[in-house]
Amino acid sequence: MSKLKELTCIVCPQGCRIKAIKKSGKHEIEGHGCKRGSEYALKETTNPERTLTTSIKVIDGELPLASVKTSKPIAKKKIKEVMKKIKAIKIKAPVQHGAIIIKNICNTKADLIATKKINKKRR
């Protein structure tokens, strides 16, 4: 039984159309134009990862939300769980730029980091 996944490579503007065929437990990559492309295709097929950028609720801040990101790409399939966790949390102002909000969020090995400084609300 072979499983076929088709994808467009995003490593360079060429955008090679790559086929990743799973045959007896191994992946064969076809259609790539370079090594980076085949590495990307393999990763996308076996363990796709994404950097998540979103916002977290801030209490008493000059803005209602602080923008956050994962310190490194996380497994794509973990995104839903991580978003759910982020949506449920509130943090208090002030928020420092680069502050670690949550270490190893949802066991992804990535930290959730604040990407924006939020001062306390001006009275």
Place this chain on the structure above:
Amino acid sequence: MMEKDLVVIGGGPAGLAAALKAREKGLKDILIVERGDHLGGILNQCIHDGFGVEIFKQALTGPEYAHRYIEEVNEGNIECITNATVTELSKDRILKIVSPMGFLKIKAKAVVLTTGCRERTREMIKIPGTRPAGVYTAGCVQNLMNLGGRMPGKKVVILGSGDIGLIMARRLTLEGAQVLAVLELLPYSNGLKRNIVQCLEDYDIPLMLSHTVVEIKGAKRLASVKIARVDENLKPIKASERMLKCDTLLLSVGLIPENELAEKAGVEMDEKTGGPCVNEFNETSVEGIYAAGNALQVHDLADWATLEGENAGLHAAEYAIRGVRGNRKLKTAAGNGVRQLVPQYYSGKQDLLLTLRVSKPEKNKNLIIRDGDRMIKKTFHKELIPSEMIRLKMTKEEIENTGGLTADVEA
């Protein structure tokens, strides 16, 4: 009347870079006028990453990229006023500024216009139908969500597959909206492939090429949009019309450089870029007034807008300190297949960076720079796309004996 060496109008990436470079060149009395609450410009609402890949070799989020420059500005004690809007700029560089601290009148030795751009609206593209709530430009929604913390709607149709539309498709989906489709008028998307994959494919959002919205329906709030396929002349095909029920229509249909101040100051404008005509010093046709960033031409990378700002700041400082000016002796021109070219003037006395955009996607073509019939430079490109700005470095030797430069795309 207050006097300043340099006033930078707009504290986004280009403006911050201009101010910093001017300070580096020794200019003392610099003022950045920013109409927002904070410095950073549009970057403050661009919470996605991909900024700084060229300059910092990292993919930072918008706020992180802005932070680097803002920190430097703070450390350099460069004066800034926020919530301040320049309402008038005269030819002799007298500025009128409305700010909560007062109504200010400032005479500047030099001015850098880094006023960014605004979005093309539903009304500008003339989509017929009713005028309900729920029809918004992508940047407006980005602001509402990322700075305002509000959700604009539940069921979304996006018109325009440029990067901002794609980024918002993902953002809305992650926040619980149902994005029904991204429609694109052209037969190809102007967005980065990375965004097509990570914003649409990841979330199974259909990309409908050669489609557009032909009618908006809904009395108080958007109820549905009528969409249609378009023909090769981009005209809607009546037989293909169908309705999509939705409560939000997001428009990502183009950016327009913001130049009301420049125009009123009598600056020569380029119809194709929507921005001022500048020389290699980023100098406009009005002495002492410089332009850079999205106000000069819409950029796809903040990194390039930043470098443009640096160039403007550098030369604005040289002018303010030593009265050094460039000239407008020689002209550049966008030829076949080239939509726009900046700078519009050059001297031939130094290296020249040409930035240009092609009119349509091309594969395996040459970009040729000529002086009349004489070919000066030829570069081969496997792929040329309108959404990717092309930067061509010409050396002084290549251009010093030219009488003008034209850029053409040829087989």
Place this chain on the structure above:
Amino acid sequence: MPEKTYDVAIIGAGVVGCSVARELSRFKLSIAVVEKESDVAEGASGANSGVIHTGFKEPKLSLKALYCSEGNRRFPEIARELDVPYKKVGTYTVGETIEDLKKLEKLKEAGEAAGAIGLRILEEKELKQREPHVKGNFALLAPEGGITDPHEYTIALAENAAQNGVIFYFNNEVKKIKRKDGLYTLDSGKTKIKAKIVVNSAGVQAGKIAELAGNRKHAVNACRGEYLVLDKKTSNLITGMIYPMPPEKTGGIGVHLTPTIGGNIIIGPTAEYINCLEDTSTTAERISELVDGARFLVPEINPKHVIHEYSGLRAKTVKAGEANKGDFIIEENPGMFIQLIGIESPGLTAAPVIADKVREIVGRHLKLEPNKKFNPKRNKRLKFSQLSDAEKEELIKKNPDYGIVVCRCEQVTKGEIIESLRNPLGVGTLKGIRIRTRAGMGRCQGSFCMPKIMEIFRELNIKELTLKGCESSICVRDLR
């Protein structure tokens, strides 16, 4: 359900309804205005050209002609009292050929016979001096044609009426009308408003209202007029109103250009009978027709200059294709129900005269004792962009909110927006802010200032920002 009783209830808060309200508030009467939408001028009163007509083009001796010419004479005084802008910009009907010139001369004669003053034929030289961007060789100039801001006017009438005691009910669409013991009951499903006398100034819905009250004689047909608004960059292209030669084949006045008080140019209106009494869509065909018509008169106009499209519905007592143009119908129905039917152009100009007629009718049934506290004056809102530098400086010192520009296209400050929310009618919608301050009327059509206005609402602890009342919320919830 809340129930209140009034001497007079007026259905419809358009320019006529609000004129009637103001007129009746000169007397000791309890008055209510019942409006289906969330603000005044939501119908034709807010979707017209803003022209104060002379009336000489209306059918001779019609109510339209008589009320319009009288309204035109009275407008300057009313505009002063209510601090509403008014500019006599003049009307140019432009022609190219000698045949056109002959037709213009005939129009001039007809106009003079109908009482128009100052009509002049212009030769090419003078036309070019006055209107250098207009394409044409001859023109008929009617110098008395003027413009106002129809939103501002209706708001001023309503605010003055409210200050003089009139109660406004918004978001109350009259669904049932009953009569018992000498009182009418107007039932919106939310409120029951009882009144001795009812005035039906419901515009395009007036036929429906008349029917609810038992009068089935008045069929009102909707004739839609679409408009385009041009970027202020083009405002130097015309100074007066520019009309083409009256189209012979299609009738009507043709696509024309009107400068607005706000500094834009509007193109239109078109005229199209439609079946639905609520459909204020714009259409691709008419948009195209308007652009072409505009470029015919001023070739420098470009589709790229269009920043806004809108449409309004005329209340017509006639049907499509009828030769008879139809006239105002002001009818007393025993009870007392006063029907104001078919108030289309020149309704804006005729409004004060219609209000007088209503007052006369009311006066025959109720005692009109003068309201000694009546104050005819209303002061306009401050427009920051129109202040001098010194005035701006002074104002910001007093209140720093005037130093924060919220709408950058129209230079509208935070102070003005907050002030506009303190209006005597209690209107707090985005559209309400727009028509009172101009925020959102510029080339970016609110895409920059709308999030800022939402912030202001948050600061002021106002729960919901809607475009125009219930069911038109801008956002659906908070993100977190």
